[in-house]
Amino acid sequence: LPVWFSINADYFFLQFTIPIDNGDSVKTAEADSQRTLYPYVTGTSIVAIKYKDGVLMASDMGGSYGSTLRYKNIERMKAIGKHSLLGASGEISDFQEILRYLDELVLNDNMWDDGNSLGPKEVHNYLTRVMYNRRNKFNPLWNTLVLGGVKNGESYLGMVSMIGVSFEDNHVATGFGNHLARPILRDEWHADLSFEDGVKLLEKCMRVLLYRDRSAINKLQIAKITEEGVTVSQPYSLKTFWEFKAFNNPTAGAEGSW
Amino acid sequence: MFRNQYDTDVTTWSPTGRLFQVEYAMEAVKQGSAAIGLRSRSHVVLACVNKAQSELSSHQKKIFKVDDHIGVAIAGLTADGRVLSRYMRSEAINHSFTYESPLPVGRLVVHLADKAQVCTQRSWKRPYGVGLLVGGLDESGAHLYYNCPSGNYFEYQAFAIGSRSQAAKTYLERRFESFADSSREDLIKDAILAVRETLQGETLKSSLCTVSVLGVGEPFHFLDQETIQNVIDTFEKVADEEEGEGEAEPAAPAEEGGDGTGDQDVAPMET
Numbered sequence: 001l002p003v004w005f006s007i008n009a010d011y012f013f014l015q016f017t018i019p020i021d022n023g024d025s026v027k028t029a030e031a032d033s034q035r036t037l038y039p040y041v042t043g044t045s046i047v048a049i050k051y052k053d054g055v056l057m058a059s060d061m062g063g064s065y066g067s068t069l070r071y072k073n074i075e076r077m078k079a080i081g082k083h084s085l086l087g088a089s090g091e092i093s094d095f096q097e098i099l100r101y102l103d104e105l106v107l108n109d110n111m112w113d114d115g116n117s118l119g120p121k122e123v124h125n126y127l128t129r130v131m132y133n134r135r136n137k138f139n140p141l142w143n144t145l146v147l148g149g150v151k152n153g154e155s156y157l158g159m160v161s162m163i164g165v166s167f168e169d170n171h172v173a174t175g176f177g178n179h180l181a182r183p184i185l186r187d188e189w190h191a192d193l194s195f196e197d198g199v200k201l202l203e204k205c206m207r208v209l210l211y212r213d214r215s216a217i218n219k220l221q222i223a224k225i226t227e228e229g230v231t232v233s234q235p236y237s238l239k240t241f242w243e244f245k246a247f248n249n250p251t252a253g254a255e256g257s258w
Numbered sequence: 259m260f261r262n263q264y265d266t267d268v269t270t271w272s273p274t275g276r277l278f279q280v281e282y283a284m285e286a287v288k289q290g291s292a293a294i295g296l297r298s299r300s301h302v303v304l305a306c307v308n309k310a311q312s313e314l315s316s317h318q319k320k321i322f323k324v325d326d327h328i329g330v331a332i333a334g335l336t337a338d339g340r341v342l343s344r345y346m347r348s349e350a351i352n353h354s355f356t357y358e359s360p361l362p363v364g365r366l367v368v369h370l371a372d373k374a375q376v377c378t379q380r381s382w383k384r385p386y387g388v389g390l391l392v393g394g395l396d397e398s399g400a401h402l403y404y405n406c407p408s409g410n411y412f413e414y415q416a417f418a419i420g421s422r423s424q425a426a427k428t429y430l431e432r433r434f435e436s437f438a439d440s441s442r443e444d445l446i447k448d449a450i451l452a453v454r455e456t457l458q459g460e461t462l463k464s465s466l467c468t469v470s471v472l473g474v475g476e477p478f479h480f481l482d483q484e485t486i487q488n489v490i491d492t493f494e495k496v497a498d499e500e501e502g503e504g505e506a507e508p509a510a511p512a513e514e515g516g517d518g519t520g521d522q523d524v525a526p527m528e529t
Contacts, residue, residue, distance in 0.1 A: 114364050116397045122357035129356050 035139035039091035041065055043076045044215040045177030046087035046146045047205045049189055050155045050170045051198035054226035055148030057087050058202040060210075061235055062217040069217060077223045079230035081106045084120040084149035085223055086127075089174040090162065091142035098141060101130065120149025120156035124166070132164025144174040150227050173205070176213040181205035195224070207238050259285070269381045279385060280378050283407035286387035290333035292420035292456040293320055295391040296430065296449050297402040298440040301473030302393030304331040305449040307420075307456055308466055321470050325350040326477035327360045328394035329470050333420035334407075335387035342386060346370060363394025367403045367411045375409030389419045393472060400473060418452060425455040442473060446481070450489055462490055 041063045048057040063071030076095065077087040080102050088095040105126060109118045118126075124147040134140050140162045148157045158168040171185040184205050193201065199222055210216045218240065223232040251257050264270050265278035272278060291309035295302065308317035321331045322343040328350060332339030349369055353361035370390065377383045390405040404419065405411045415434045418426035429452050437445065449469060454462040464487035472478035 112365060114362070114396075116362040116364065118357070119359070122359045125358040126356055 035137075036091070036094070036142055039094075039142040041071065041092045042142075042215070043074060043089045043092055043095070044213055045173055045175045045181065045209055046076065046089050046144075047173045047177045047181045047185075047202055047209075048087060048146050048148050048157055048171065049185060049193070049198060049201065050148075050157050050191075051193040051195065053195065054150040054155050054224065055085065055157050056195075056198045056202055057085060057146060057148055057223045057225075058206050058220060059087055059089075059223075060206070060217050060220045062215060062219070063092050064215045067214075069215070072217055072219060073235075075221065075232070077221065077232060079225075079232075080123055080147075080149075081109065081118050082229065083117065083151045083225075084123045084147060085225040085230050086123075087146040087148075087174075087223070088143045090144055094141040094143050098127070098130070098143065098145070102127075119151035120147055120158075121151075123147055123149070124156070124158040124160065124168075128160050128164060128166040131160050131162060131166075135163045146172055146174060149225055153227065176209060176216075177205070180208050180212055184208065203238060207240070210238060210240065267381060268378055268383070268385060277378060277408075280408045283385035283387050284389075287334040287389035287407065287419055288421060288423075290336070290388075290420045291320070292418060292423050292426060292453070293331035293333045293389075293391055294416075294418045294423075294426050294430075294449055294452045294456075295331060295393050295402045295404075295414070296416040296434075296437055296445055296452070297393060297400045297414075298442070298445050299399050299438050301442050301445055301471060301476070302329070302395075302400045302402055303445050303449040303469065303471050304329050304391060304393050305453050305467055305469045306331050306333075307453060308468055321468055321480070322347075323470075323478045324366070324392075324394070325354065325360060327472060328363050328366065328392065329472055329478045330393070331391040331470075333389050333391075333423075338386045339388040339390065342370065342373075342388065342390060345373065346392075360395070362396030363392060363401050363403070364396050366394070367392050367405055370405050371409050371411040374405065374407060377407075378409055391417060391419060395472070395474060416448075416452075418456070420456075422456040422458065426452040429455045442471065442476075446471065447489055447492070450486065451493070454494075462494055463487070464490060 043063060044060065046057060046059045048055060057077055059076045061072060061074050062069055063074040074092060076089070077085060078099060080086050088098070102123065106118065127145055127147060131141060142162050144162060145160045156168065157170065157172060158166065159172045160166045171182065171189050173181045188201055202222060206220055210218055218237040219235050220238065221233050221235050223230065259281065262278065264272035265282065268277060268279035291307045293306040295304045304321050306320045310317040318336050320336065321329060323329055324343065324346045330343055330346060346366060349366055350361045374386055377385045385407040387407060389407065392403045392405060394401060402414045402417065403411050404414055404417050415437050416430040418430065433448060446469065450467065453467045457466065460466065464483045467486065469481045469486055470478060471481060
């Protein structure tokens with residue numbers, strides 16, 4: 001986007017003197033304050049896998065404000081209804097908005113009181129519709145969502161992006177997780193992982209992300225969803241190792257650099 | 259029922275607390291040709307009598323597929339029935355699109371009932387003149403509902419509506435306790451036998467009735483004429499004009515006990 005777009009609203013109002021209201025929020029400058037242009041407070045990766053009893057999901061508790069790690073106690077995974085767990089990366093305020101939509105959805109579902117309930121598949125598809133429709137209006141919810149759950153013994157794990165791309169898989173990750181965690185999962189994931197093995201696998205992924213993703217912090221939660229319900233662990237930190245020989249004298253091979 | 263001074267508008271109560279226009283709408287249901295529904299734990303069968311205006315015309319469609327897992331049979335003003343079927347299809351497909359999951363039939367009938375209720379409380383509308391037997395699946399299995407022009411709905415193990423439905427209901431009342439655990443084949447047979455009850459003296463032929471089935475793992479579909487005729491042949495003596503109470507074939511398995519004597523006791527076909 002050209003630099004002058006973000007400065008001096010007056011100048012820029014002069015450029016768009018005929019605000020055409022045809023419902024398309026792209027056309028007018030004033031309308032830009034009505035839609036999401038950039039994310040501000042963001043969460044980094046989510047990593048999730050299916051295991052023997054259901055789904056395991058991991059995320060850290062950081063909320064970045066650009067390059068500043070501003071918030072360190074943000075829960076980016078929440079239970080939805082009885083059968084689902086939602087994790088989000090991207091804009092935190094949009095995640096909170098999504099939670100409000102889902103709250104209403106679950107409430108109406110419960111009000112029926114008829115023995116039918118929304119499962120993870122239904123929630124995933126509802127979210128896909130919401131995200132895609134927002135994208136079509138050029139006003140996205142700036143998140144990548146991970147939806148996991150168990151219903152009637154069947155595990156479900158899926159993902160929706162801010163442009164409405166949606167799919168299911170045995171293991172998913174968002175953001176940096178796609179580049180750093182998924183290769184590990186492709187090699188080491190297998191069906192019917194025990195809880196302990198699943199957690200170990202997730203911790204391995206989260207450790208790599210901690211080393212290599214600048215917006216990751218060493219305070220993470222692991223959430224588990226099974227037929228019985230959702231549990232989100234207390235926050236804890238991973239042990240890290242920095243005594244690699246190459247870190248001791250990093251410029252040994254390139255004098256003058258830092 | 260007789261005409262009275264409170265029956266002109268649907269928005270006028272009678273002193274005894276009745277809405278006559280709604281009751282008249284329910285009379286319209288009784289004029290239509292019969293429709294029958296029965297269900298087991300896993301299947302629902304809807305059957306109806308094919309009545310044509312004249313020998314020259316074809317018969318009206320009375321059973322509609324709403325979705326793979328929901329079907330509806332109507333009796334009364336067929337035009338109203340068609341419009342409501344379109345509404346039901348729309349609700350089902352919208353839910354399916356948003357949630358990628360079949361709309362539970364119990365929720366659909368509530369939407370339908372609420373729609374019918376609106377017409378009982380607007381001075382510029384009239385109640386729908388059609389009764390609907392809605393059969394479908396949800397998480398707890400197979401269900402059969404009856405939706406009334408009044409906006410009420412009820413769940414049934416088996417039910418019949420339309421003209422001469424009382425004969426079918428009598429037949430069903432005797433057998434309904436066994437329906438929950440019935441096999442699919444027995445359920446179909448009972449549906450066709452119930453249809454037979456509504457025919458006054460006419461020999462039951464497959465061309466006279468339409469039968470549809472849906473169940474767990476079985477999407478809604480109509481049975482073809484041949485299949486229906488085969489079922490009829492198991493109990494009806496062909497080319498026989500006496501009201502032969504055809505005995506169930508002794509070879510037929512899983513038959514409820516007392517079948518033979520039960521049929522002997524059926525009241526004559528007039529209602």
